[in-house]
Amino acid sequence: MWLVVDLVLVGVFAVIGRLSHYGTLTAGGWWTTAWPFLVGTLLAWAVLTATRRPPAAVTSGVLVWLGALAGGMVLRHLSGQGTATAFVVVATLVLGALLVLPRVGARVRR
Structure with missing residues (x-):
């Protein structure tokens, strides 16, 4: 479940950015923005799976965020997309909020 939530939220991040x-929002434009961060999310999930970390844990959210x-930034750079400092700062804050705060909320509800 958390994998799907994370991928959807990264997709939302790309929508907001576009x-x-x-x-405006087009499928191609969205994909151009989203794919590096979606791949980064999947790589983080591969680490979570390999280390058998509980996906709902706040620390897992931090790992997925990072x-x-x-x-996302490495792949954007390698594909010729921008990685301006302001973009990195905004992406850090927004992805952190989107990927960590839901896990904090789930923990508080328990």
């Missing part, structure tokens, strides 16, 4: 910068962010 709309805030371009004012994987999505680092993987």
Whole structure:
């Protein structure tokens, strides 16, 4: 379940970014923005699976956040997309909120 939640939230991050910068949303534009971060998220999930960490744990959310962010930025750079400092800062904050806070909320509800 958390894998799907994380992928959807990373997709939402890409939607927000496309709309805030371009004012419109197309499937191709969304994919261009989303794919590096989706791959980073999947790589982080591979680490979670290999280490058998509980996906709902807040620390797992931190790992997914950092994987999505680092993987996304590296892949954006390698594919010729921008990694301006302001973008890195905003992506750090927004992805952190989207990928960690739901796990904090789930923990508080328990």
